[in-house]
Amino acid sequence: MREIILEHKEIFMIGMGVLILLSLVAAIFLLLMIHTKKNTPKSEVEEKKEKKKEKVSEARRIVCPDGINPNPLSYTVIHDAGHDVYVRSLTIDSLPKRTVFATTFPALFNFDRVTTSVFIEPLGEGRASHLLDGRIVEIETNMITAEKNADRNQLRKLNAKLRDTESWAQRIETGDNSLYHVYFLFVLMADSLEQLNRRTDAFRNLAKENRITLSCCYSLQAESYLTGMPLMYRYSASVGPIKTAGLKRHTMDKLSLASIFNHTQDSFFHEHGIIIGRNMNTGMPVAFDVYEKKHNGYNMVFAGMTGTGKSACMKILASRYITKNGYRFVCIDSQSKGNRGEYAMLTDMMCGTNFEIKSNTGNIMNIFDIDKEEEWSELNGSYEVLRLQDKIANAKSDMMTLIQGNKEPAEFSLVTYIERIVTDIITEMYEERGIYDNVVESLYESGKGLKNGVITSGKIRKKMPILTDFYKKALEKNKENRISEHRKAYRIILDSLKDRVKELYYCPECIHFFSREEWESGTRNCSCGGEIKKITGSKAYYDGQSTIKIKENEHFTNIDISQLPEMERPIARQISLSFLNEQFIKTNATNPQKTECLAVIVDEVHENFGMKSAVASLDYVARTSRKRLVSLWTATQALKDYDCCRETEALLKQSAAKFVFKQSYSDRKWVQEALNLTNGQIDRVLELGGDPQDNSGNRKGEVCIVDNGKVCFCKIDYLKAAEAVFVETDPRIIQEMYA
Structure with a gap:
């Protein structure tokens, strides 16, 4: 180197x-x-x-509220963005001896507007063993006292406790089990103190069903609210040496602790339901039954944009219910498919009857048609009633719709005059025919009639008033009227209904009526010198005795209004619904031995929400259908359409199930609140059906089913070979089918 x-x-x-x-x-x-x-x-x-x-x-500043009022002892008030939010904290005071996984706790953990916090502190083996040793000594001490007092029952109970405690101690010491200290905290929120008290009662009753006793964190509401924050810390209040966090401590082993896991089932399956598709989360089949025993009603709501599969879903449900369960359906068909309604093919497939409502078809629905109803009670059995006053109110709503149509509402005084005149005329028409409220026999008279194609004599049903009779009455009352305020009201009634009268010949001077034969014979002038007027309405779909009959042996009947002008359909929809209320819904007996499962489909019902009289009529039909075990299916283009008045909101809330297809992004907040969805669920609803630019159609038919608070995302499947012929409405697909 x-x-x-x-x-x-x-x-x-x-x-x-x-x-x-x-x-x-x-x-x-x-x-x-x-x-x-x-x-x-x-x-x-x-x-x-x-x-x-x-x-x-x-x-x-962004996260925290503006202020908090900790002074109330049983609740806390949070001030944020000008609103007061009332908060109450509860803890579990006592638990049942045995808890069941996915049964005991999920109902509490998933309660609406409740934040749940569970604090778990594991105990070391030495500490747990020491705790059980102290418990054993305590029990033995009590046993000595019980022996001295000769308390045999107390001694028996203490012996059982001693055996259990020793068994626990043995499992802890051998490492087969372990102990934990567990604290439960539930923070309820509401918009008012009254609502908070109601929610607290409901929450406590729900806990009692699982043998859980809750207690309020009295005088420690502010500390408990802070403890419920996601900070992993239990705040405590202290005065000198005294300190408390307000939460009751429970000792649990690892097996019972496992039952706390907030497990929720994603399966959706009604025992007697029909298979409608597959669960989008699990791929399992989804079975739905509108008459499920857990439902508190039978009405259903379908809402979705055009082309999302809403009508297809309704047709599939109807056809499968008929095939499997034998339900009977009547549909008010609003959308055309060629020169027929889109439900016409389904009607043909189910061997039903199509009734087209348009000029020169001979199909007439009499607005004033009324029939008896069969009621039933446990004491008296079945009996018949005639609710004429309800019919008068319903007929008045229908007549107001015919008079006003889709036009803007008139001033209050004028509407009041018109309603008074219409009600009086309807009442007089029934009185002239001897039909009285609660008198079933007044519907019949002696004579000859046609029954099942055979002429019979005896008690036959009276002929009902018709629209021509109403118009005649209005002409006569207008002539006799001396009230200046009513003149304009009569003029509006006569001009509005002129096109609805099928055929009428009269002299305006003396109000004398003539027959068609007299007109055809050349009579043009009345004996009083007045000129005879002729009325032949082009919209006389509702003038005459009813020719539409809902047959009991048919499972599907279609009232097709799709060929009417677009402005005429909302009126026809309301008249049809009122007619079905008398001829179909009310005929379902309340006697449990006679009741059938019936359903009425009303498509594009949102077109009627703009008319006050139409909404009142819809509300009446919805209430009647629920009492009669009839399921009313209403369909709209958007769920927010129901946010227009109190009656439509009630119709949505009281529906047993909602089939929600793709909704508009602008309606996000309202839809989320109306259906009580989480942020993740509402995001998924807005994405149902995929991208509109995707023409593959692979995601068509995706729907969110909200059934009594339970949410299921489902992909509707249909049997193309058997169901495509009446399901499809897309002209391109229909062209391929028949190419």
Whole structure:
């Protein structure tokens, strides 16, 4: 080595010099760095701290409420954004001896607007063993006392406790089990104190069903509210040596602790339901039954944009209910498919009857048609009633719709005059025919009639008033009217209904009526000298005795209003619904031995929400259908359509199930509140059906089913070979089917 260095002495010296120079440069650089850091101005450090404080304060300002009122002892009031939120904290005072997984706790943990916190503190083996040792000593002490007092019952109970405690101690000491201290906290929220009290009662009753006793964190509401925050800390209140967190401590082993897991089932399956599709989360089949025993009603709501599969879903449900369960359906068909309604093919497939409502078809629905109803009670059995007053009110709503139509509402006084005149005329028409409220026999008279194609004599049903009779009455009353305020009202009634009267000949001077034969014979002038007027309405779909009959042996009947002008359909829909209420819904007996499962489908019902009289009629039909075990299916383009008045909101809330297809992003907040969905669920609802630009149709038929608070995302499947012929409405697919 020495020889090598001596041989390359110059190169070695140069290398050593370079290393020394680099060391000096590095040392100088480090000294400058240290000097610069020491001489950094304090203002820069303070500035960084201030910026950090500002960020924390900004985050706090966004997250924290504006203020809190901790003074109430049994609740807390949070002030935020000008609103008061009432909060109450509860803890579990006692637990049942045995808890069941997915049964005992999920109902409490998933209660609406409740934040649940569970604090779990594991106990070491030594501490747990010491705790059980103390418990054993305590029990033995009590046993000695019970022996001295000769209390045999107490001694028996203590012996059982001692055996259990020793068994626990043995499992803990061998490591087969372990103990935990568990604290439960439930924070309820409401918009008012009254609502908070109601929710507290409901929550406590729900806990009692699982043998759980709750207690309020009295005088510790503010601390308990802070404990419920996601900070993993139990705040406590203290005065001197006394300290409490307000939460009751429970000792549980690892097996009972496992039952606390908030397990919820994602399966959706009604025992007697029909298979409608597959669960989008699990792929399992979804079975739905509108008459499920857990339902508190039978009405259903379908809402979704055009082309999302709403009508297809309703057709599939109807056809499968008919095939499997034998239900009977009547549909008010609003949308055309060629020169027929879109439900016409389904009607043909189910061997039903299509009734087209348009000019010159001979299909007439009499607005004033009324029939008896069969009631039933446990004491008296079945009996018949005639509710004429309800019919008068319903007929008045229908007549107001015919008079006003889709036009803007008139001033209050004028509407009041018109309603008074219409009600009086309807009442008089029934009185003239001897039909009285609660008198079933007044519907019949002696004579000859046609029954099942055979002429019979005896008691036959009276002919009902018709629209022509109403118009005649209005003409006569207008002639006799002496009230100046009513003149305009009569003029509106007569002009509005003129096109609805099928055929009428009268003299406007003396209000004398003539027959068609007299007109055709050339009579043009009345004996009073007045000229005879002729009325032949082009919209006389409702003038005459009813020719539409809902047959009991048919499972599907279609009332097709799709060929009417668009402005005429809402009126026809209301008249049809009122007609079905008399001829179909009310005929379902309340006697449990005679009751059938019936359903009425009303598509595009949102077109009627703009008319006050139509909404009142819909509300009446919805209430009647629920009493008669009839399921009313209403369909709209958007769920928010129901947010227009009190009656429509009630219709949505009281529906047993909602089939929600893709909704508009602008309705997000309202839909979420109306259906009580989580943020994740509402995001998924808005994405149902996929991208509209995707023409594959793979995601068509995706629906969110909200059934008594339970949410299921389902993909509707249909049997293309058997159901496509009446399900499909897309012209392109229909063209491919028949190509």
